[in-house]
Amino acid sequence: MTLATFTVTDTYYLVLAAMIFTIGAVGVLTRRNVIVMFMCVELMLNAVNLSFVAFAHALNDITGQVIVFFVLVVAAAEVAVGLAIIVAIFRRRRHATADDLQALKG
Amino acid sequence: MTAFLFFVAAGAALAGALGVVLARNPVHSALFLVLTLVSVAVLFLLRDAELVAAVQVIVYASAIVVLFLFVIMLLGVDREESMEDRIPYQRPAAIGLGVILLAELVFLACHEWATGQKTTSGVPLQGDGFGNNVERVARVLFTDFLWAFEITAVLLVIAVVGAVVLARRSGQRADGRIDDAETDEVTT
Numbered sequence: 346m347t348l349a350t351f352t353v354t355d356t357y358y359l360v361l362a363a364m365i366f367t368i369g370a371v372g373v374l375t376r377r378n379v380i381v382m383f384m385c386v387e388l389m390l391n392a393v394n395l396s397f398v399a400f401a402h403a404l405n406d407i408t409g410q411v412i413v414f415f416v417l418v419v420a421a422a423e424v425a426v427g428l429a430i431i432v433a434i435f436r437r438r439r440h441a442t443a444d445d446l447q448a449l450k451g
Numbered sequence: 452m453t454a455f456l457f458f459v460a461a462g463a464a465l466a467g468a469l470g471v472v473l474a475r476n477p478v479h480s481a482l483f484l485v486l487t488l489v490s491v492a493v494l495f496l497l498r499d500a501e502l503v504a505a506v507q508v509i510v511y512a513s514a515i516v517v518l519f520l521f522v523i524m525l526l527g528v529d530r531e532e533s534m535e536d537r538i539p540y541q542r543p544a545a546i547g548l549g550v551i552l553l554a555e556l557v558f559l560a561c562h563e564w565a566t567g568q569k570t571t572s573g574v575p576l577q578g579d580g581f582g583n584n585v586e587r588v589a590r591v592l593f594t595d596f597l598w599a600f601e602i603t604a605v606l607l608v609i610a611v612v613g614a615v616v617l618a619r620r621s622g623q624r625a626d627g628r629i630d631d632a633e634t635d636e637v638t639t
Contacts, residue, residue: 351454356560358498361461363556365468365487367549372472374545380523381480384471387515388484391491394503402498407574407587411596413503414588417510418603422610424515428522429617435526436620 358399366392377442379431383424390420457497464490481519488512499576501584 369388376382394413401409463486470483488511495504574587581587592600 353454353457353497355498357457357461358494359560360557361464361494363553363560364465365491366556367553368465368468368472370552371545371549374548375542376472378477380477380519381471384480384484384519387511388468388471388487391488391511394507395491395494398495398498398500398503401500401576405575405577407576407591408595410500410503410576410584410588411591413500414506414592415596415599415603417506418607421510421515422606424518425610425614426617428518429614431522432526432618 355399355403358402359396362392362396362399364392365389365395379434379443380428382443383427383431387420387424390416453497456493460490460493460497463487464494477523478520481516481523484519485512485516488516499584502588 366389369385369392372385372388373382376385394416397409397413397416401407467483467485467487467490471480471487474480474483488507492504492507492512495501495507574581574591576587581590
């Protein structure tokens with residue numbers, strides 16, 4: 346089977362989305378720069394968007410693509426508020442690593 | 452041709468995702484994030500999601516990444532972070548949990564799902580009578596999801612107001628002058 350006759354099924358997209366999601370999750374767990382952790386959260390959201398679109402294609406229903414818009418809006422709102430929090434923290438502490446945030450510990 | 456495009460875009464997306472996690476410099480992470488987002492937009496095009504692909508490039512790859520880069524430059528955190536962990540076993544534990552997560556997700560993706568239920572919209576992805584991709588998305592968005600769409604506007608207003616309140620210096624007044632009691636550079 347050559348590449349020209351090879352058909353990419355929806356399962357390939359789901360496996361790719363799983364891999365991107367896993368990379369993002371490991372990044373959130375290992376990195377300590379808060380901004381990079383935010384970027385890893387964006388990776389996870391994008392993986393979920395990809396699987397939504399793959400399911401829309403698999404089930405032949407446009408609703409999966411509509412849901413992607415709501416995910417986009419939530420991601421934009423999350424980035425706006427999260428970066429404002431980072432700016433506020435950085436103004437007080439001069440660092441933006443997760444270890445500096447342990448003052449929130451009860 | 453489609454398979455070739457898929458594997459190129461998938462490889463670029465994976466490389467970009469790995470670059471986001473592995474790059475020491477946050478600016479490099481943001482640029483790798485652009486690579487992943489554009490590759491995912493190409494994958495959206497391959498799955499007949501033209502409008503979503505355009506929005507992905509416009510909103511994600513431009514607006515959100517520019518916001519990230521703006522904050523990185525504003526705070527000057529583009530120096531490399533130290534890589535030693537406070538918890539010594541954190542990194543292997545995270546990688547182990549990631550492998551387990553990947554195994555579970557791939558197991559789920561490679562099996563059949565019980566998704567026989569059709570949604571309420573009844574607008575198919577392809578077929579006659581509903582126009583092109585934009586018209587189909589708009590038809591569902593402004594009929595079945597109209598309430599969620601309006602709630603989205605409220606969410607965005609809340610996010611904007613919250614960001615303004617959080618990022619304002621404490622003690623700053625509405626006319627822009629700063630009260631002399633507390634400028635918070637002196638703390639820490």
